[in-house]
Amino acid sequence: MGAKIIIVTDSTADISPEIREELGIVLVPLKVHFGQDVYLDSVTIESDEFFEKLAASHQLPTTSQPSPADFMEIYERLLEENPGAHIISLHLSSALSGTYQSAILARSLMDREDEITILDSKSASNGFGLPVIAAARMASEGAAKEEILAEITRLLDDIRFYFLVDTLEYLQKGGRIGKAAALFGSILNIKPILTVDREGTVAPVDKVRGQRKAMVRIMELLKQDFDGVPVNISMAWAYHQGNAMELYELAKAHFDVRQVSYATLGAVIGTHVGPGTSAIFMTRA
Template sequence: MGKIRIVVDSTCDIPLPVREELGIEMVPLKVLFGEETYLDYVTIGSEQFYEKLAASSALPTTSQPSPSEFQAVYERVLQEDPGASIISIHLSGAVSGTYQSAVIGKSMLEEEADITVYDSKSASYGAGMRAVAAARLAAAGRSKEEIIAEIERLERETQLYFLVDSLEYLHKGGRIGRASALIGSLLNIKPILSLDKEGAVYSVDKQRGTKKAIQRIIEMLDQSFGSDPVAITIAWTQGNAIAMDLCEQVKSKFNVQSVDFTTIGAVIGTHVGPGTSAVFMYRV
């Protein structure tokens, strides 16, 4: 059985030390501030991005990798490990063309190349945790079929919620009107976002104030997991005080077996804004 390699895009928000440890290859998306173009997690990190975002009067835009960029990474991986199988895991196709670029990139290689391109139907560490799990199983010598089965299990078993601090960036991104954003800000409304089964972003709920929003997230997670053993990842954009509060409340309520942390990078951060916290939970 040949080696199995994992490829992701930068929106998976996998910390660099984890990617390096597990040999996960990353194809970056682009972030554009006017005429300036940056490669997510390559030429711009999370901290630098949120500093630029705060100083910018206009919302940056984002751009998916081209098929040729995926082709180049696949070719390099196969040169490093001839005969390897590749599992390529990506941001939901419902919110980005990244998955489709990866599919086209695969088609540009010889037919005998063994590449499975997987639409995570998720975002940020919702996709990242599947890639990390896959890479760990690959390192343990598990088969491609076993790894894909675990990826599919995690798709079924994972719940994720983004607690958005401000409606400003949802307004800038065209998701809500200016009046709704203004009224929501005056009332201290905190939206809770998630992704549906098809991978599209939707508003789950909104609460007045952070405390009530966290309480609502706990209630929704309880409906899904109860006392089952779970693993969690806590993520944040800029400033982790709310994320740490969320983490402690989740740990006190649930049968948490492991906790990981990560930051939400420039691409996802463009759409949710600074001050966003997230929890990703799955059964173990």
């Protein structure tokens, strides 16, 4: 029997508390700030509560990464409680957040490089949440560190995902798109199809007029990678699930879907994309 493998991730992986508990996934939360009030994403504020608070707030909340001290506390506790264990820590794209850098700094301050592997997913939400879940399943079944790392790498490379925002307001407020583009897009009902690119940044793939046409275009984009092969998908949404379910019905009509899972976008991701956002994540079955 090899060393015990412990999987650590952050709250932007958008993994449900039930799955985290079932598989022993350890969470390091990012923070959401409403004025002076600070909440821990997926710990002291859940998705629906966040969006209700967002609707009632006059100012956009801000987000912040975990500190190196937050990571040190968790890493040290895990290694103390599990002598001889190895930690695999997989996190939100370093191009979108300083979370990965905080983890790296924590490990260097602890001087325990041999016991902790830290990975930059160059992805977001279930784009790295699904590899985290797969890694935790493998760890629970006794897989070796090298096997788990190889599967994480394969899945991160294989997954494609696209998301549609209900309004461009939050991307504009967060500095992801310009004010003129947001205004122009809203007036013309332009729906940008977004993804996180290979560099780990939010990138527009296409712009389509109208929600339904945008969803059809997403199917065309997914077919470039998955036409004719069995797939697993995850559907995710922010507060309202209607658009995500419509996207799912389209996916079922276009692909051989073997497994489907569902996720709600948490407070940190929700701050930047806003309510009504829908996303589809697809990988080979």
